[in-house]
Amino acid sequence: MALADLATPMAVRVAATLGLAERAGDGATAAQLAAETGTSAPALGRLLDHLVTVGVFEQDGDRYRPTALGQQIRDFLPLLDMNRAGGRSDLAFVELLHTVTTGGSAYKHRYGRDFWDDLDVNADLRRSFDAQMAWRFTSQLPQVAERFDWSRFPRIVDLGGGDGNLLTAILLAHPSVRGEVLDYGDSAAAAQARFVAAGVADRAGAISGSFFDPLPPGADAYVLCDILHDWDDDSVSKILTACHHTSGTVIVIEAVRGLGSGTAMDLSMLMCFGGRERTIDQLAALAADCGLQLRATTTVAHDRTALEFAPV
Numbered sequence: 001m002a003l004a005d006l007a008t009p010m011a012v013r014v015a016a017t018l019g020l021a022e023r024a025g026d027g028a029t030a031a032q033l034a035a036e037t038g039t040s041a042p043a044l045g046r047l048l049d050h051l052v053t054v055g056v057f058e059q060d061g062d063r064y065r066p067t068a069l070g071q072q073i074r075d076f077l078p079l080l081d082m083n084r085a086g087g088r089s090d091l092a093f094v095e096l097l098h099t100v101t102t103g104g105s106a107y108k109h110r111y112g113r114d115f116w117d118d119l120d121v122n123a124d125l126r127r128s129f130d131a132q133m134a135w136r137f138t139s140q141l142p143q144v145a146e147r148f149d150w151s152r153f154p155r156i157v158d159l160g161g162g163d164g165n166l167l168t169a170i171l172l173a174h175p176s177v178r179g180e181v182l183d184y185g186d187s188a189a190a191a192q193a194r195f196v197a198a199g200v201a202d203r204a205g206a207i208s209g210s211f212f213d214p215l216p217p218g219a220d221a222y223v224l225c226d227i228l229h230d231w232d233d234d235s236v237s238k239i240l241t242a243c244h245h246t247s248g249t250v251i252v253i254e255a256v257r258g259l260g261s262g263t264a265m266d267l268s269m270l271m272c273f274g275g276r277e278r279t280i281d282q283l284a285a286l287a288a289d290c291g292l293q294l295r296a297t298t299t300v301a302h303d304r305t306a307l308e309f310a311p312v
């Protein structure tokens with residue numbers, strides 16, 4: 001039951017969503033926290049009591065404050081806060097039976113729209129997702145920019161490059177490189193703003209569009225960073241075929257299965273997007289069917305591998 005109990009994970013997530021650790025500071029009563037968060041004081045008190053039981057909060061008289069463990073909630077808000085993209089998508093796990101029964105997305109079943117469409121109609125959700133992507137790459141970003149010789153490619157297009165986080169790091173590390181991000185509207189606009197703020201706007205651009213449409217031609221390399229695992233094999237084939245038509249080098253960066261990723265992330269990708277975590281061999285086989293040959297693999301961060309493909 002310790003593996004299956006939902007009371008504690010949900011209590012932690014509600015605490016994160018309400019910002020209880022930050023609000024409680026050195027100690028606050030349930031009534032004070034309820035007044036601040038617009039919640040029911042008796043119910044919030046019982047939530048806090050459970051968080052005390054599991055060591056996330058401690059109690060001094062009628063005042064509650066986060067323990068050292070509870071303080072860590074703040075470090076994981078992108079994944080725990082139910083109003084942010086990461087926390088919201090994890091909640092769709094309650095519909096896992098739907099996914100297992102039908103093979104379809106639990107996220108769509110729960111929220112009525114697929115994940116990307118949901119971000120499209122909710123700018124705050126989209127911003128929270130872009131921020132989550134930057135957050136999850138905090139330590140890896142300099143490594144990905146520096147451990148791979150991007151200077152071999154004078155012009156790069158980062159497909160699904162979000163708000164330009166990775167491309168900015170690459171351009172800052174490699175002054176001879178130019179590039180563009182291709183992503184949905186709000187993210188493309190955010191990427192443009194990031195390029196200006198980082199002082200690389202003279203070498204960078206943002207294109208609002210979909211990688212399921214014909215790709216911008218003429219680039220030396222097309223980057224797909226944490227893109228393919230979001231998609232089923234048919235969609236991956238469409239993306240890779242579009243890349244093949246450009247004749248450029250294709251650089252796939254993923255936490256490949258067995259080298260940074262495992263079954264939990266695989267199930268998460270299936271539940272949310274109908275995607276999957278793939279081994280290097282599985283990625284190479286899919287690419288080969290699209291006329292792309294695996295030329296090299298490079299470990300670019302402790303949990304990320306760059307796979308370099310060239311048109312056959």
Ligand SMILES: C[S@@+](CC[C@H](N)C(=O)[O-])C[C@H]1O[C@@H](n2cnc3c(N)ncnc32)[C@H](O)[C@@H]1O
Nearest residue numbers: 133160161162182183184209210211212225226
């Ligand atoms: C998992 S995120 C990865 C973002 C970025 N590559 C990174 O590694 O930080 C996937 C990205 O793909 C974008 N995306 C999803 N479908 C897309 C499509 N059809 N065309 C272009 N971008 C898309 C999303 O908006 C999101 O920014």
